Amino acid sequence: MGGTAVDASEFELKPEGRLTVTVVRANDLKNLEMIGKSDPYVVVHIRPRFKVKTKTIDNNLSPVWNETFELIAEDRETQGLTVEVFDKDIGQDQRLGIAKVRLSELEPEKPKEVNLRLLASLDTLKVKDKKDRGTCTIK
Template identity: 35%
Template sequence: AWPFFGQYMEKLLVENVAPSIRASNTHLQTFTFTKVDMGEKPLRVLGVRAHPGTHKKQILLDLNISYVGDVQIDVEVKKFFCKAGVKGMQLHGMLRIILEPLLGDVPIVGALTMFFIRRPTLDINWTGMTNLLDIPGLSSMSDTMIMDAISSYLVLPNRLLVPLVPDLHEAAQLRCPLPRGVVRVHLQGARDLRSKDRFMGGLVEGKSDPYAVLRVGTQVFTSRVIDDNLNPTWDEVYEFIVHEVPGQEMEVELFDKDPDQDDLLGRRVGVWGGHADPTSPQWFPLQEGDRGRLHLRLEWLSLMSDTSKLDQV
């Protein structure tokens, strides 16, 4: 099946993506894909987890996917005599597939809905990247920009719908379902963070200038920076729209603000997984950091169709 996927990707890039790129920037009007080869190494599914659906006509599947491919994609911008491309790529993430609606006749399933629950990790081996960055308007191009483009299509709340039957009446609802609720996050503070600022060649340990980045799907909030403090207090409140329960989680990253490149102090994934106790602030040990704790209070707010209950908020 992988060679057929390669044919599909070549057609997609040449017929859909290339025209969009040419229209996005006047300097890219001569942009073309000269080679699209998805290689011999297919995408792998490392694990599958099934969840009970919200109703009987639905099946939820989470696929832990990993792609370490020998893909080769070459591009050319003739106006600037520029050639560049991609030679090798890695993509890892959790892909949710919803089988809905279930039918009483073949093909049994009316449509497939696919999306990443949170942003996947992406690593691209570029070739000729310096040539590409010399083109006006592309100096800020990076893996992050590519990841943002993927997120705009395939990370919640965005989703890809593939109808399997003609005249699917539920198509509009499946493409844009109502959110499940809102999680209100009280970012209270952190304790015992690692000092990243050092002086005199590392002999003198200073402090850090921490700030937090909170993410649910494509929704991102960034706290203010607290200067010279390993035990910061933010007391800030954010609200995230939640589209999928179970599955959608919140990720919090703490960074040390620096003039050149910010340093990661620690990360916590899975702070919230579908429930919240509004009365109990909690301390969460940081992951990917050898020290530090994060202080949060979470509230779950359900959506209601009765507008008269707005007075109770």
């Protein structure tokens, strides 16, 4: 059986642009600690292999970060920006909430502040915990 050689580079996503994201703050985060309050930090990514992370703010359920990152976007129409808030813990960090915004909802060169409602999971079929997990504001 003879096959045709395929140039794999044709299947790679090519960078389309840069997305500048500022993780501004979170409000009313769910407290998962028995003693004290959660120690939140935020992880942001378009592709899971290229994650950026804020600093951890100890003992705070409404932290302010104001940290700015640049991410590469390959396809504005299909990709989204994932924002995850974690509680720094000894051992395994716990996810306090997650949110996603489609890149197609963001206008190039027009910064806007977006208030994201945090969910237990992005898989809405699996989410049994409908309790409020707080919000995370990005711009």
